Amino acid sequence: MKNKVTKAIFPVAGLGTRFLPATKSVPKEIMTLVDRPLIQYAIDEARAAGIEEFIFVTSRGKSALEDYFDHSAVLEAELAAKGKDDLLEVLQSTYMDSGQIAYIRQHKALGLGHAVWCARRLLRADEPFAVILPDDVIAAEKPCLQQMVEAFEENPACMVAAMEVPADKAKSYGILDVKEDMGSVVTVKGMVEKPKPGTAPSNLAVIGRYVLTPHVMENLHHMKEGAGGEIQLTDAIADEITAGRPVHGFRFNGQRFDCGSKAGFLQATVSFGLARDDLRDELMGYLQDVVQHPQAAQ
Numbered sequence: 001m002k003n004k005v006t007k008a009i010f011p012v013a014g015l016g017t018r019f020l021p022a023t024k025s026v027p028k029e030i031m032t033l034v035d036r037p038l039i040q041y042a043i044d045e046a047r048a049a050g051i052e053e054f055i056f057v058t059s060r061g062k063s064a065l066e067d068y069f070d071h072s073a074v075l076e077a078e079l080a081a082k083g084k085d086d087l088l089e090v091l092q093s094t095y096m097d098s099g100q101i102a103y104i105r106q107h108k109a110l111g112l113g114h115a116v117w118c119a120r121r122l123l124r125a126d127e128p129f130a131v132i133l134p135d136d137v138i139a140a141e142k143p144c145l146q147q148m149v150e151a152f153e154e155n156p157a158c159m160v161a162a163m164e165v166p167a168d169k170a171k172s173y174g175i176l177d178v179k180e181d182m183g184s185v186v187t188v189k190g191m192v193e194k195p196k197p198g199t200a201p202s203n204l205a206v207i208g209r210y211v212l213t214p215h216v217m218e219n220l221h222h223m224k225e226g227a228g229g230e231i232q233l234t235d236a237i238a239d240e241i242t243a244g245r246p247v248h249g250f251r252f253n254g255q256r257f258d259c260g261s262k263a264g265f266l267q268a269t270v271s272f273g274l275a276r277d278d279l280r281d282e283l284m285g286y287l288q289d290v291v292q293h294p295q296a297a298q
């Protein structure tokens, strides 16, 4: 197997029901944190990690997502005519070279594991690959996937991003059963997707960043439905442990926002707004007002 990770899969075929009615016509990944869609944060993170090929697993109703990466000749001409070079530069970050991006369709939302499996023909049998869930947004000095790819290249085994969660939240995550805790890396002896309350083997939860070996794709060939009637990626990774191959959890440095949930999305909006020089003072003033005089802010 090669050690270098150059391909990333972005599974974006979910229904996004927690954001209905917005997601009736707007893909969740196009929803904006300040002025950039969620997908842009994910792409920037992948690029920083050295990813060269971007594979999107999409579904019906996601055409806005596909259009997002196209050049917009009309818009560019208009901005150039008006001398808006700063905005032209902003657009640059949204472009992809020809052939760098591929779209595969998941015909039915059968689960995250199934979505990843849909990309199998775009990967060689000897290459590892990354998986990024764009609704997990991670603010970090060194982007999370870059941290993981560096760790993987040193020690090439399946790696999942991991984060401590409160015991009452474990039921919403894949949870690691830890064999050995070495600090930023833990070795894993089992993984449970969405454990029933009180049964979680630890409080270390899997977050939406993965660096996986080709074996996981093979495991997905014969996966059956798991928790929630879906084909789970966690189960295909757990099969690696059964096969005697190592699986690592990686405690990343950074702050993760669950932008697949309304509360997480609002928190990310505030946090990313406060991180912006052009917005900080006004937003901070407003937040202080809201805290002191909640009625006046309504």
Ligand code: UTP
Pocket (backbone or CB within 6 Å): 011, 012, 013, 014, 015, 016, 017, 018, 019, 028, 057, 106, 108, 109, 110, 111, 112, 114, 115, 133, 134, 135, 260
């Ligand atoms: P979620 O569990 O957040 O589901 O999927 P969802 O459909 O996006 O959102 P809700 O829960 O209905 O609000 C986690 C990730 O897996 C992808 C989603 O697009 C998201 O990036 N996914 C999930 C697929 O691509 N296909 C699936 O069948 C399921």
